[in-house]
Amino acid sequence: MANESMSDPILDLARPEVLALQPYASARALADSAGILLNANESPWAPDGDEGQQLNRYPDPQPPELRRRLAERYDVPEARLLITRGSDEGIDLLIRAFCRADQDPVIVCPPCFGMYALSARIQGAPVKAVPLIDDGAQWRLDEDGLRAALPARLVFLCSPNNPTGNEISSATVESLCRSILGQGLVVVDEAYIEFSEAESMSRLIDRHPNLVILRTLSKAYALAGCRLGSLIADTRVIGLLRRIIAPYPLPTPSVRAGLTALAGPDRLERQLSELAEQKKRLVAGLERLPGIQRLWPGQANFVLIRVADAEALIARAAEAGIRLRNQSAQPGLDNCVRITIGSAEETTRLLDFLESTHAQEPVQ
Known part of the structure:
Protein backbone atom coordinates (compact mmCIF):
# COMPACT_ATOMS: atom_id res chain seq x y z
CA MET A 1 0.00 0.00 0.00
CA ALA A 2 1.38 3.41 -0.88
CA ASN A 3 2.28 5.72 1.96
CA GLU A 4 -0.18 8.44 2.85
CA SER A 5 1.72 11.18 1.02
CA MET A 6 1.46 9.18 -2.22
CA SER A 7 -2.13 8.00 -1.80
CA ASP A 8 -4.64 8.56 -4.57
CA PRO A 9 -8.35 8.85 -3.65
CA ILE A 10 -9.37 7.06 -6.85
CA LEU A 11 -6.64 4.59 -7.74
CA ASP A 12 -6.35 3.36 -4.15
CA LEU A 13 -9.95 2.13 -4.43
CA ALA A 14 -9.24 -0.23 -7.31
CA ARG A 15 -8.64 -3.92 -6.86
CA PRO A 16 -4.85 -4.48 -6.63
CA GLU A 17 -5.14 -7.19 -9.29
CA VAL A 18 -6.62 -4.69 -11.74
CA LEU A 19 -3.91 -2.14 -11.02
CA ALA A 20 -1.29 -4.79 -11.70
CA LEU A 21 -2.84 -5.97 -14.97
CA GLN A 22 -1.08 -5.63 -18.27
CA PRO A 23 -4.09 -4.84 -20.50
CA TYR A 24 -4.67 -6.91 -23.62
CA ALA A 25 -3.52 -5.01 -26.68
CA SER A 26 -5.86 -5.70 -29.59
CA ALA A 27 -4.76 -5.36 -33.20
CA ARG A 28 -6.83 -2.21 -33.60
CA ALA A 29 -5.33 -0.70 -30.45
CA LEU A 30 -1.79 -1.32 -31.72
CA ALA A 31 -2.34 -0.05 -35.27
CA ASP A 32 -5.01 1.73 -37.27
CA SER A 33 -7.05 0.08 -40.03
CA ALA A 34 -5.19 1.64 -42.96
CA GLY A 35 -3.24 -0.31 -45.54
CA ILE A 36 -3.04 -4.08 -46.01
CA LEU A 37 -4.40 -5.65 -42.83
CA LEU A 38 -2.56 -8.85 -41.98
CA ASN A 39 -2.29 -8.31 -38.24
CA ALA A 40 -5.64 -9.54 -36.82
CA ASN A 41 -6.32 -12.93 -38.43
CA GLU A 42 -9.40 -11.56 -40.21
CA SER A 43 -10.91 -12.72 -43.48
CA PRO A 44 -9.82 -10.57 -46.43
CA TRP A 45 -13.36 -10.76 -47.90
CA ALA A 46 -16.44 -8.92 -46.71
CA PRO A 47 -19.61 -11.05 -46.39
CA ASP A 48 -22.47 -10.85 -48.85
CA GLY A 49 -24.65 -7.83 -48.21
CA ASP A 50 -21.85 -6.00 -46.42
CA GLU A 51 -22.66 -2.71 -48.19
CA GLY A 52 -19.36 -1.11 -47.29
CA GLN A 53 -19.52 -1.81 -43.56
CA GLN A 54 -16.36 -3.96 -43.64
CA LEU A 55 -17.87 -6.52 -41.30
CA ASN A 56 -14.92 -8.81 -41.97
CA ARG A 57 -12.78 -6.38 -39.95
CA TYR A 58 -12.69 -5.97 -36.19
CA PRO A 59 -14.10 -2.60 -35.11
CA ASP A 60 -12.19 0.08 -33.26
CA PRO A 61 -12.48 -0.60 -29.49
CA GLN A 62 -13.60 3.01 -28.92
CA PRO A 63 -14.71 4.39 -32.32
CA PRO A 64 -13.30 7.94 -32.47
CA GLU A 65 -16.21 9.56 -34.32
CA LEU A 66 -18.86 8.02 -32.07
CA ARG A 67 -16.86 8.94 -28.99
CA ARG A 68 -16.50 12.51 -30.25
CA ARG A 69 -20.23 12.87 -30.94
CA LEU A 70 -21.23 11.36 -27.61
CA ALA A 71 -18.84 13.64 -25.73
CA GLU A 72 -20.22 16.60 -27.65
CA ARG A 73 -23.84 15.59 -26.96
CA TYR A 74 -23.17 15.04 -23.24
CA ASP A 75 -20.91 18.11 -23.00
CA VAL A 76 -17.98 16.26 -21.46
CA PRO A 77 -14.31 15.85 -22.45
CA GLU A 78 -13.66 12.78 -24.61
CA ALA A 79 -11.05 11.60 -22.11
CA ARG A 80 -13.80 11.19 -19.52
CA LEU A 81 -16.04 9.00 -21.67
CA LEU A 82 -15.98 5.24 -22.20
CA ILE A 83 -18.42 3.68 -24.66
CA THR A 84 -19.91 0.44 -23.33
CA ARG A 85 -22.35 -2.27 -24.40
CA GLY A 86 -25.30 -0.52 -22.80
CA SER A 87 -25.25 0.70 -19.21
CA ASP A 88 -25.16 -2.94 -18.08
CA GLU A 89 -21.53 -3.27 -19.13
CA GLY A 90 -20.64 -0.03 -17.35
CA ILE A 91 -22.15 -1.38 -14.14
CA ASP A 92 -20.32 -4.69 -14.50
CA LEU A 93 -16.97 -3.04 -15.26
CA LEU A 94 -17.18 -0.81 -12.19
CA ILE A 95 -17.90 -3.70 -9.88
CA ARG A 96 -15.18 -5.89 -11.37
CA ALA A 97 -12.62 -3.09 -11.16
CA PHE A 98 -13.36 -1.86 -7.65
CA CYS A 99 -14.97 -4.67 -5.64
CA ARG A 100 -13.15 -7.64 -4.14
CA ALA A 101 -15.27 -10.65 -3.29
CA ASP A 102 -16.48 -10.68 0.35
CA GLN A 103 -14.68 -7.40 1.07
CA ASP A 104 -15.89 -4.33 -0.79
CA PRO A 105 -19.62 -3.67 -0.39
CA VAL A 106 -22.03 -2.10 -2.84
CA ILE A 107 -25.01 -0.01 -1.73
CA VAL A 108 -28.27 -0.10 -3.68
CA CYS A 109 -31.52 1.75 -2.96
CA PRO A 110 -34.46 -0.49 -3.88
CA PRO A 111 -36.87 -0.44 -5.53
CA CYS A 112 -34.35 0.15 -8.32
CA PHE A 113 -32.77 -1.39 -11.42
CA GLY A 114 -31.91 -4.97 -10.53
CA MET A 115 -28.57 -5.17 -12.35
CA TYR A 116 -26.73 -3.19 -9.67
CA ALA A 117 -27.25 -5.90 -7.05
CA LEU A 118 -27.07 -8.80 -9.50
CA SER A 119 -23.70 -7.71 -10.90
CA ALA A 120 -22.37 -7.24 -7.38
CA ARG A 121 -23.49 -10.71 -6.31
CA ILE A 122 -21.94 -12.30 -9.40
CA GLN A 123 -18.65 -10.68 -8.37
CA GLY A 124 -19.14 -11.86 -4.79
CA ALA A 125 -19.32 -8.30 -3.44
CA PRO A 126 -21.51 -7.76 -0.36
CA VAL A 127 -24.73 -5.86 -1.12
CA LYS A 128 -26.22 -3.38 1.35
CA ALA A 129 -29.81 -2.36 0.62
CA VAL A 130 -31.07 1.04 1.78
CA PRO A 131 -34.71 1.12 0.59
CA LEU A 132 -36.31 4.27 -0.72
CA ILE A 133 -38.92 5.93 1.46
CA ASP A 134 -42.50 6.26 0.23
CA ASP A 135 -43.62 9.48 1.89
CA GLY A 136 -47.18 9.24 0.58
CA ALA A 137 -46.60 11.54 -2.37
CA GLN A 138 -43.41 10.25 -3.95
CA TRP A 139 -40.40 8.06 -3.36
CA ARG A 140 -37.20 9.57 -1.97
CA LEU A 141 -33.77 8.53 -0.77
CA ASP A 142 -33.28 7.59 2.86
CA GLU A 143 -30.28 9.89 3.30
CA ASP A 144 -29.78 9.03 6.97
CA GLY A 145 -29.96 5.34 6.14
CA LEU A 146 -27.42 5.79 3.35
CA ARG A 147 -24.91 7.40 5.66
CA ALA A 148 -25.48 4.74 8.29
CA ALA A 149 -24.72 2.05 5.69
CA LEU A 150 -21.34 3.55 4.76
CA PRO A 151 -18.58 2.75 4.06
CA ALA A 152 -19.09 1.19 0.65
CA ARG A 153 -16.93 0.89 -2.43
CA LEU A 154 -19.77 1.78 -4.81
CA VAL A 155 -23.09 3.53 -4.17
CA PHE A 156 -25.56 3.10 -7.02
CA LEU A 157 -28.26 5.73 -7.51
CA CYS A 158 -30.68 6.14 -10.40
CA SER A 159 -32.19 9.50 -11.35
CA PRO A 160 -34.92 9.39 -12.59
CA ASN A 161 -35.22 6.10 -10.79
CA ASN A 162 -36.44 2.89 -12.39
CA PRO A 163 -39.22 1.90 -11.58
CA THR A 164 -40.44 4.71 -9.29
CA GLY A 165 -39.56 7.70 -11.49
CA ASN A 166 -38.31 9.92 -8.66
CA GLU A 167 -35.32 12.22 -9.09
CA ILE A 168 -32.33 12.81 -6.82
CA SER A 169 -31.02 16.30 -6.21
CA SER A 170 -27.49 17.24 -7.18
CA ALA A 171 -26.98 18.62 -3.66
CA THR A 172 -27.65 15.15 -2.23
CA VAL A 173 -25.22 13.55 -4.66
CA GLU A 174 -22.51 16.10 -3.92
CA SER A 175 -22.90 15.60 -0.19
CA LEU A 176 -22.59 11.84 -0.61
CA CYS A 177 -19.50 12.23 -2.81
CA ARG A 178 -17.84 14.31 -0.11
CA SER A 179 -18.78 11.76 2.55
CA ILE A 180 -17.06 8.83 0.82
CA LEU A 181 -14.13 10.49 -0.96
CA GLY A 182 -11.22 8.08 -0.56
CA GLN A 183 -13.61 5.29 0.45
CA GLY A 184 -15.78 4.77 -2.61
CA LEU A 185 -17.48 6.02 -5.76
CA VAL A 186 -21.00 7.37 -6.25
CA VAL A 187 -22.55 6.06 -9.47
CA VAL A 188 -25.58 7.93 -10.85
CA ASP A 189 -27.49 6.13 -13.57
CA GLU A 190 -29.06 8.72 -15.88
CA ALA A 191 -30.66 6.32 -18.33
CA TYR A 192 -33.93 8.30 -18.27
CA ILE A 193 -32.65 11.86 -17.90
CA GLU A 194 -33.75 12.91 -21.40
CA PHE A 195 -37.37 12.51 -20.25
CA SER A 196 -36.92 14.88 -17.31
CA GLU A 197 -36.04 18.55 -17.01
CA ALA A 198 -33.05 17.86 -14.78
CA GLU A 199 -29.51 18.72 -15.84
CA SER A 200 -26.97 15.91 -16.05
CA MET A 201 -24.74 15.61 -13.01
CA SER A 202 -21.70 14.96 -15.19
CA ARG A 203 -20.82 18.62 -14.70
CA LEU A 204 -20.07 17.81 -11.04
CA ILE A 205 -17.12 15.52 -11.82
CA ASP A 206 -14.78 18.55 -11.84
CA ARG A 207 -15.51 18.99 -8.14
CA HIS A 208 -16.05 15.33 -7.26
CA PRO A 209 -13.63 12.90 -8.95
CA ASN A 210 -15.36 9.97 -7.21
CA LEU A 211 -18.58 10.60 -9.15
CA VAL A 212 -19.48 8.34 -12.10
CA ILE A 213 -22.36 8.94 -14.53
CA LEU A 214 -24.04 6.30 -16.71
CA ARG A 215 -25.81 7.31 -19.94
CA THR A 216 -27.43 5.25 -22.69
CA LEU A 217 -28.83 5.48 -26.21
CA SER A 218 -31.31 2.69 -25.43
CA LYS A 219 -34.19 4.82 -24.16
CA ALA A 220 -34.71 8.31 -25.62
CA TYR A 221 -32.58 7.57 -28.71
CA ALA A 222 -34.55 4.40 -29.52
CA LEU A 223 -31.48 2.14 -29.82
CA ALA A 224 -32.20 -0.55 -27.22
CA GLY A 225 -31.25 -3.24 -29.74
CA CYS A 226 -27.84 -1.68 -30.43
CA ARG A 227 -26.50 -1.81 -26.85
CA LEU A 228 -24.70 1.53 -26.75
CA GLY A 229 -24.02 3.11 -23.39
CA SER A 230 -21.55 5.61 -22.00
CA LEU A 231 -19.72 5.79 -18.72
CA ILE A 232 -18.55 9.29 -17.78
CA ALA A 233 -15.96 9.62 -15.04
CA ASP A 234 -12.60 10.97 -13.92
CA THR A 235 -9.86 9.92 -16.35
CA ARG A 236 -8.33 7.64 -13.70
CA VAL A 237 -11.56 5.65 -13.52
CA ILE A 238 -11.74 5.48 -17.32
CA GLY A 239 -8.16 4.24 -17.46
CA LEU A 240 -8.87 1.47 -14.98
CA LEU A 241 -11.97 0.29 -16.83
CA ARG A 242 -10.16 0.26 -20.16
CA ARG A 243 -7.81 -2.33 -18.66
CA ILE A 244 -10.64 -4.84 -18.30
CA ILE A 245 -13.16 -4.02 -21.02
CA ALA A 246 -13.50 -6.52 -23.86
CA PRO A 247 -11.07 -5.86 -26.75
CA TYR A 248 -13.82 -5.30 -29.35
CA PRO A 249 -17.01 -4.45 -27.41
CA LEU A 250 -18.89 -2.45 -30.05
CA PRO A 251 -20.32 -4.12 -33.20
CA THR A 252 -19.88 -2.10 -36.38
CA PRO A 253 -23.65 -1.94 -37.20
CA SER A 254 -24.35 -0.62 -33.70
CA VAL A 255 -21.73 2.09 -34.08
CA ARG A 256 -23.22 3.17 -37.40
CA ALA A 257 -26.71 3.29 -35.90
CA GLY A 258 -25.40 5.37 -33.01
CA LEU A 259 -23.79 7.86 -35.37
CA THR A 260 -27.05 8.18 -37.31
CA ALA A 261 -29.08 8.72 -34.13
CA LEU A 262 -26.70 11.45 -32.96
CA ALA A 263 -26.51 13.21 -36.33
CA GLY A 264 -29.39 15.57 -35.61
CA PRO A 265 -31.68 16.40 -32.69
Whole structure:
Protein backbone atom coordinates (compact mmCIF):
# COMPACT_ATOMS: atom_id res chain seq x y z
CA MET A 1 0.00 0.00 0.00
CA ALA A 2 1.38 3.41 -0.88
CA ASN A 3 2.28 5.72 1.96
CA GLU A 4 -0.18 8.44 2.85
CA SER A 5 1.72 11.18 1.02
CA MET A 6 1.46 9.18 -2.22
CA SER A 7 -2.13 8.00 -1.80
CA ASP A 8 -4.64 8.56 -4.57
CA PRO A 9 -8.35 8.85 -3.65
CA ILE A 10 -9.37 7.06 -6.85
CA LEU A 11 -6.64 4.59 -7.74
CA ASP A 12 -6.35 3.36 -4.15
CA LEU A 13 -9.95 2.13 -4.43
CA ALA A 14 -9.24 -0.23 -7.31
CA ARG A 15 -8.64 -3.92 -6.86
CA PRO A 16 -4.85 -4.48 -6.63
CA GLU A 17 -5.14 -7.19 -9.29
CA VAL A 18 -6.62 -4.69 -11.74
CA LEU A 19 -3.91 -2.14 -11.02
CA ALA A 20 -1.29 -4.79 -11.70
CA LEU A 21 -2.84 -5.97 -14.97
CA GLN A 22 -1.08 -5.63 -18.27
CA PRO A 23 -4.09 -4.84 -20.50
CA TYR A 24 -4.67 -6.91 -23.62
CA ALA A 25 -3.52 -5.01 -26.68
CA SER A 26 -5.86 -5.70 -29.59
CA ALA A 27 -4.76 -5.36 -33.20
CA ARG A 28 -6.83 -2.21 -33.60
CA ALA A 29 -5.33 -0.70 -30.45
CA LEU A 30 -1.79 -1.32 -31.72
CA ALA A 31 -2.34 -0.05 -35.27
CA ASP A 32 -5.01 1.73 -37.27
CA SER A 33 -7.05 0.08 -40.03
CA ALA A 34 -5.19 1.64 -42.96
CA GLY A 35 -3.24 -0.31 -45.54
CA ILE A 36 -3.04 -4.08 -46.01
CA LEU A 37 -4.40 -5.65 -42.83
CA LEU A 38 -2.56 -8.85 -41.98
CA ASN A 39 -2.29 -8.31 -38.24
CA ALA A 40 -5.64 -9.54 -36.82
CA ASN A 41 -6.32 -12.93 -38.43
CA GLU A 42 -9.40 -11.56 -40.21
CA SER A 43 -10.91 -12.72 -43.48
CA PRO A 44 -9.82 -10.57 -46.43
CA TRP A 45 -13.36 -10.76 -47.90
CA ALA A 46 -16.44 -8.92 -46.71
CA PRO A 47 -19.61 -11.05 -46.39
CA ASP A 48 -22.47 -10.85 -48.85
CA GLY A 49 -24.65 -7.83 -48.21
CA ASP A 50 -21.85 -6.00 -46.42
CA GLU A 51 -22.66 -2.71 -48.19
CA GLY A 52 -19.36 -1.11 -47.29
CA GLN A 53 -19.52 -1.81 -43.56
CA GLN A 54 -16.36 -3.96 -43.64
CA LEU A 55 -17.87 -6.52 -41.30
CA ASN A 56 -14.92 -8.81 -41.97
CA ARG A 57 -12.78 -6.38 -39.95
CA TYR A 58 -12.69 -5.97 -36.19
CA PRO A 59 -14.10 -2.60 -35.11
CA ASP A 60 -12.19 0.08 -33.26
CA PRO A 61 -12.48 -0.60 -29.49
CA GLN A 62 -13.60 3.01 -28.92
CA PRO A 63 -14.71 4.39 -32.32
CA PRO A 64 -13.30 7.94 -32.47
CA GLU A 65 -16.21 9.56 -34.32
CA LEU A 66 -18.86 8.02 -32.07
CA ARG A 67 -16.86 8.94 -28.99
CA ARG A 68 -16.50 12.51 -30.25
CA ARG A 69 -20.23 12.87 -30.94
CA LEU A 70 -21.23 11.36 -27.61
CA ALA A 71 -18.84 13.64 -25.73
CA GLU A 72 -20.22 16.60 -27.65
CA ARG A 73 -23.84 15.59 -26.96
CA TYR A 74 -23.17 15.04 -23.24
CA ASP A 75 -20.91 18.11 -23.00
CA VAL A 76 -17.98 16.26 -21.46
CA PRO A 77 -14.31 15.85 -22.45
CA GLU A 78 -13.66 12.78 -24.61
CA ALA A 79 -11.05 11.60 -22.11
CA ARG A 80 -13.80 11.19 -19.52
CA LEU A 81 -16.04 9.00 -21.67
CA LEU A 82 -15.98 5.24 -22.20
CA ILE A 83 -18.42 3.68 -24.66
CA THR A 84 -19.91 0.44 -23.33
CA ARG A 85 -22.35 -2.27 -24.40
CA GLY A 86 -25.30 -0.52 -22.80
CA SER A 87 -25.25 0.70 -19.21
CA ASP A 88 -25.16 -2.94 -18.08
CA GLU A 89 -21.53 -3.27 -19.13
CA GLY A 90 -20.64 -0.03 -17.35
CA ILE A 91 -22.15 -1.38 -14.14
CA ASP A 92 -20.32 -4.69 -14.50
CA LEU A 93 -16.97 -3.04 -15.26
CA LEU A 94 -17.18 -0.81 -12.19
CA ILE A 95 -17.90 -3.70 -9.88
CA ARG A 96 -15.18 -5.89 -11.37
CA ALA A 97 -12.62 -3.09 -11.16
CA PHE A 98 -13.36 -1.86 -7.65
CA CYS A 99 -14.97 -4.67 -5.64
CA ARG A 100 -13.15 -7.64 -4.14
CA ALA A 101 -15.27 -10.65 -3.29
CA ASP A 102 -16.48 -10.68 0.35
CA GLN A 103 -14.68 -7.40 1.07
CA ASP A 104 -15.89 -4.33 -0.79
CA PRO A 105 -19.62 -3.67 -0.39
CA VAL A 106 -22.03 -2.10 -2.84
CA ILE A 107 -25.01 -0.01 -1.73
CA VAL A 108 -28.27 -0.10 -3.68
CA CYS A 109 -31.52 1.75 -2.96
CA PRO A 110 -34.46 -0.49 -3.88
CA PRO A 111 -36.87 -0.44 -5.53
CA CYS A 112 -34.35 0.15 -8.32
CA PHE A 113 -32.77 -1.39 -11.42
CA GLY A 114 -31.91 -4.97 -10.53
CA MET A 115 -28.57 -5.17 -12.35
CA TYR A 116 -26.73 -3.19 -9.67
CA ALA A 117 -27.25 -5.90 -7.05
CA LEU A 118 -27.07 -8.80 -9.50
CA SER A 119 -23.70 -7.71 -10.90
CA ALA A 120 -22.37 -7.24 -7.38
CA ARG A 121 -23.49 -10.71 -6.31
CA ILE A 122 -21.94 -12.30 -9.40
CA GLN A 123 -18.65 -10.68 -8.37
CA GLY A 124 -19.14 -11.86 -4.79
CA ALA A 125 -19.32 -8.30 -3.44
CA PRO A 126 -21.51 -7.76 -0.36
CA VAL A 127 -24.73 -5.86 -1.12
CA LYS A 128 -26.22 -3.38 1.35
CA ALA A 129 -29.81 -2.36 0.62
CA VAL A 130 -31.07 1.04 1.78
CA PRO A 131 -34.71 1.12 0.59
CA LEU A 132 -36.31 4.27 -0.72
CA ILE A 133 -38.92 5.93 1.46
CA ASP A 134 -42.50 6.26 0.23
CA ASP A 135 -43.62 9.48 1.89
CA GLY A 136 -47.18 9.24 0.58
CA ALA A 137 -46.60 11.54 -2.37
CA GLN A 138 -43.41 10.25 -3.95
CA TRP A 139 -40.40 8.06 -3.36
CA ARG A 140 -37.20 9.57 -1.97
CA LEU A 141 -33.77 8.53 -0.77
CA ASP A 142 -33.28 7.59 2.86
CA GLU A 143 -30.28 9.89 3.30
CA ASP A 144 -29.78 9.03 6.97
CA GLY A 145 -29.96 5.34 6.14
CA LEU A 146 -27.42 5.79 3.35
CA ARG A 147 -24.91 7.40 5.66
CA ALA A 148 -25.48 4.74 8.29
CA ALA A 149 -24.72 2.05 5.69
CA LEU A 150 -21.34 3.55 4.76
CA PRO A 151 -18.58 2.75 4.06
CA ALA A 152 -19.09 1.19 0.65
CA ARG A 153 -16.93 0.89 -2.43
CA LEU A 154 -19.77 1.78 -4.81
CA VAL A 155 -23.09 3.53 -4.17
CA PHE A 156 -25.56 3.10 -7.02
CA LEU A 157 -28.26 5.73 -7.51
CA CYS A 158 -30.68 6.14 -10.40
CA SER A 159 -32.19 9.50 -11.35
CA PRO A 160 -34.92 9.39 -12.59
CA ASN A 161 -35.22 6.10 -10.79
CA ASN A 162 -36.44 2.89 -12.39
CA PRO A 163 -39.22 1.90 -11.58
CA THR A 164 -40.44 4.71 -9.29
CA GLY A 165 -39.56 7.70 -11.49
CA ASN A 166 -38.31 9.92 -8.66
CA GLU A 167 -35.32 12.22 -9.09
CA ILE A 168 -32.33 12.81 -6.82
CA SER A 169 -31.02 16.30 -6.21
CA SER A 170 -27.49 17.24 -7.18
CA ALA A 171 -26.98 18.62 -3.66
CA THR A 172 -27.65 15.15 -2.23
CA VAL A 173 -25.22 13.55 -4.66
CA GLU A 174 -22.51 16.10 -3.92
CA SER A 175 -22.90 15.60 -0.19
CA LEU A 176 -22.59 11.84 -0.61
CA CYS A 177 -19.50 12.23 -2.81
CA ARG A 178 -17.84 14.31 -0.11
CA SER A 179 -18.78 11.76 2.55
CA ILE A 180 -17.06 8.83 0.82
CA LEU A 181 -14.13 10.49 -0.96
CA GLY A 182 -11.22 8.08 -0.56
CA GLN A 183 -13.61 5.29 0.45
CA GLY A 184 -15.78 4.77 -2.61
CA LEU A 185 -17.48 6.02 -5.76
CA VAL A 186 -21.00 7.37 -6.25
CA VAL A 187 -22.55 6.06 -9.47
CA VAL A 188 -25.58 7.93 -10.85
CA ASP A 189 -27.49 6.13 -13.57
CA GLU A 190 -29.06 8.72 -15.88
CA ALA A 191 -30.66 6.32 -18.33
CA TYR A 192 -33.93 8.30 -18.27
CA ILE A 193 -32.65 11.86 -17.90
CA GLU A 194 -33.75 12.91 -21.40
CA PHE A 195 -37.37 12.51 -20.25
CA SER A 196 -36.92 14.88 -17.31
CA GLU A 197 -36.04 18.55 -17.01
CA ALA A 198 -33.05 17.86 -14.78
CA GLU A 199 -29.51 18.72 -15.84
CA SER A 200 -26.97 15.91 -16.05
CA MET A 201 -24.74 15.61 -13.01
CA SER A 202 -21.70 14.96 -15.19
CA ARG A 203 -20.82 18.62 -14.70
CA LEU A 204 -20.07 17.81 -11.04
CA ILE A 205 -17.12 15.52 -11.82
CA ASP A 206 -14.78 18.55 -11.84
CA ARG A 207 -15.51 18.99 -8.14
CA HIS A 208 -16.05 15.33 -7.26
CA PRO A 209 -13.63 12.90 -8.95
CA ASN A 210 -15.36 9.97 -7.21
CA LEU A 211 -18.58 10.60 -9.15
CA VAL A 212 -19.48 8.34 -12.10
CA ILE A 213 -22.36 8.94 -14.53
CA LEU A 214 -24.04 6.30 -16.71
CA ARG A 215 -25.81 7.31 -19.94
CA THR A 216 -27.43 5.25 -22.69
CA LEU A 217 -28.83 5.48 -26.21
CA SER A 218 -31.31 2.69 -25.43
CA LYS A 219 -34.19 4.82 -24.16
CA ALA A 220 -34.71 8.31 -25.62
CA TYR A 221 -32.58 7.57 -28.71
CA ALA A 222 -34.55 4.40 -29.52
CA LEU A 223 -31.48 2.14 -29.82
CA ALA A 224 -32.20 -0.55 -27.22
CA GLY A 225 -31.25 -3.24 -29.74
CA CYS A 226 -27.84 -1.68 -30.43
CA ARG A 227 -26.50 -1.81 -26.85
CA LEU A 228 -24.70 1.53 -26.75
CA GLY A 229 -24.02 3.11 -23.39
CA SER A 230 -21.55 5.61 -22.00
CA LEU A 231 -19.72 5.79 -18.72
CA ILE A 232 -18.55 9.29 -17.78
CA ALA A 233 -15.96 9.62 -15.04
CA ASP A 234 -12.60 10.97 -13.92
CA THR A 235 -9.86 9.92 -16.35
CA ARG A 236 -8.33 7.64 -13.70
CA VAL A 237 -11.56 5.65 -13.52
CA ILE A 238 -11.74 5.48 -17.32
CA GLY A 239 -8.16 4.24 -17.46
CA LEU A 240 -8.87 1.47 -14.98
CA LEU A 241 -11.97 0.29 -16.83
CA ARG A 242 -10.16 0.26 -20.16
CA ARG A 243 -7.81 -2.33 -18.66
CA ILE A 244 -10.64 -4.84 -18.30
CA ILE A 245 -13.16 -4.02 -21.02
CA ALA A 246 -13.50 -6.52 -23.86
CA PRO A 247 -11.07 -5.86 -26.75
CA TYR A 248 -13.82 -5.30 -29.35
CA PRO A 249 -17.01 -4.45 -27.41
CA LEU A 250 -18.89 -2.45 -30.05
CA PRO A 251 -20.32 -4.12 -33.20
CA THR A 252 -19.88 -2.10 -36.38
CA PRO A 253 -23.65 -1.94 -37.20
CA SER A 254 -24.35 -0.62 -33.70
CA VAL A 255 -21.73 2.09 -34.08
CA ARG A 256 -23.22 3.17 -37.40
CA ALA A 257 -26.71 3.29 -35.90
CA GLY A 258 -25.40 5.37 -33.01
CA LEU A 259 -23.79 7.86 -35.37
CA THR A 260 -27.05 8.18 -37.31
CA ALA A 261 -29.08 8.72 -34.13
CA LEU A 262 -26.70 11.45 -32.96
CA ALA A 263 -26.51 13.21 -36.33
CA GLY A 264 -29.39 15.57 -35.61
CA PRO A 265 -31.68 16.40 -32.69
CA ASP A 266 -34.91 16.86 -34.66
CA ARG A 267 -36.13 13.26 -34.50
CA LEU A 268 -35.23 13.00 -30.83
CA GLU A 269 -37.12 16.17 -29.95
CA ARG A 270 -40.19 15.05 -31.91
CA GLN A 271 -40.28 11.69 -30.18
CA LEU A 272 -39.71 13.14 -26.72
CA SER A 273 -42.57 15.58 -27.32
CA GLU A 274 -44.88 12.80 -28.52
CA LEU A 275 -44.03 10.59 -25.54
CA ALA A 276 -44.70 13.48 -23.16
CA GLU A 277 -48.12 13.97 -24.76
CA GLN A 278 -48.95 10.27 -24.53
CA LYS A 279 -47.85 10.22 -20.92
CA LYS A 280 -50.30 13.01 -20.12
CA ARG A 281 -53.06 11.02 -21.84
CA LEU A 282 -52.19 7.85 -19.94
CA VAL A 283 -51.93 9.57 -16.55
CA ALA A 284 -55.26 11.33 -17.09
CA GLY A 285 -56.90 8.03 -18.06
CA LEU A 286 -55.42 6.18 -15.09
CA GLU A 287 -56.59 8.88 -12.70
CA ARG A 288 -60.17 8.29 -13.85
CA LEU A 289 -60.08 4.57 -13.05
CA PRO A 290 -61.12 3.71 -9.48
CA GLY A 291 -59.27 0.39 -9.81
CA ILE A 292 -55.94 2.22 -9.68
CA GLN A 293 -55.07 2.46 -5.99
CA ARG A 294 -51.87 4.49 -6.37
CA LEU A 295 -50.24 6.25 -9.29
CA TRP A 296 -46.67 7.51 -9.49
CA PRO A 297 -46.19 9.42 -12.78
CA GLY A 298 -42.48 10.05 -12.17
CA GLN A 299 -40.07 11.77 -14.56
CA ALA A 300 -39.33 9.01 -17.07
CA ASN A 301 -40.96 7.21 -20.01
CA PHE A 302 -43.06 5.02 -17.74
CA VAL A 303 -45.55 5.25 -14.89
CA LEU A 304 -45.97 3.05 -11.86
CA ILE A 305 -49.39 1.98 -10.56
CA ARG A 306 -50.69 -0.12 -7.68
CA VAL A 307 -53.76 -2.34 -8.10
CA ALA A 308 -55.42 -4.99 -5.99
CA ASP A 309 -53.97 -7.92 -7.93
CA ALA A 310 -50.98 -7.14 -10.16
CA GLU A 311 -50.56 -10.72 -11.35
CA ALA A 312 -54.17 -10.91 -12.52
CA LEU A 313 -53.91 -7.58 -14.35
CA ILE A 314 -50.68 -8.65 -16.05
CA ALA A 315 -52.29 -11.92 -17.17
CA ARG A 316 -55.41 -10.22 -18.54
CA ALA A 317 -53.29 -7.67 -20.38
CA ALA A 318 -51.21 -10.47 -21.93
CA GLU A 319 -54.39 -12.12 -23.19
CA ALA A 320 -55.23 -8.82 -24.87
CA GLY A 321 -51.77 -8.68 -26.48
CA ILE A 322 -50.41 -6.03 -24.10
CA ARG A 323 -47.26 -6.67 -22.08
CA LEU A 324 -46.87 -4.89 -18.75
CA ARG A 325 -44.16 -5.33 -16.09
CA ASN A 326 -44.98 -6.71 -12.65
CA GLN A 327 -42.84 -4.99 -10.00
CA SER A 328 -44.30 -6.81 -6.99
CA ALA A 329 -41.00 -8.55 -6.17
CA GLN A 330 -39.35 -5.21 -5.39
CA PRO A 331 -39.35 -3.92 -1.78
CA GLY A 332 -42.39 -1.74 -1.11
CA LEU A 333 -43.99 -2.44 -4.50
CA ASP A 334 -46.51 -5.15 -3.70
CA ASN A 335 -49.11 -5.32 -6.49
CA CYS A 336 -47.35 -2.61 -8.47
CA VAL A 337 -47.18 -2.57 -12.26
CA ARG A 338 -44.84 -0.51 -14.44
CA ILE A 339 -46.27 0.74 -17.73
CA THR A 340 -43.98 2.06 -20.47
CA ILE A 341 -45.26 5.02 -22.48
CA GLY A 342 -46.00 3.91 -26.05
CA SER A 343 -47.25 5.46 -29.25
CA ALA A 344 -50.64 7.14 -29.60
CA GLU A 345 -52.15 3.93 -30.96
CA GLU A 346 -50.63 1.84 -28.19
CA THR A 347 -51.86 4.26 -25.53
CA THR A 348 -55.38 4.11 -26.96
CA ARG A 349 -55.36 0.30 -26.92
CA LEU A 350 -54.06 0.24 -23.34
CA LEU A 351 -56.65 2.71 -22.07
CA ASP A 352 -59.45 0.85 -23.86
CA PHE A 353 -58.25 -2.38 -22.29
CA LEU A 354 -58.05 -0.90 -18.78
CA GLU A 355 -61.48 0.70 -19.07
CA SER A 356 -63.10 -2.48 -20.36
CA THR A 357 -61.32 -4.57 -17.72
CA HIS A 358 -62.60 -2.30 -14.97
CA ALA A 359 -66.13 -2.41 -16.39
CA GLN A 360 -66.10 -6.22 -16.41
CA GLU A 361 -64.11 -6.93 -13.28
CA PRO A 362 -62.65 -4.02 -11.28
CA VAL A 363 -58.95 -4.36 -10.51
CA GLN A 364 -59.32 -2.51 -7.23
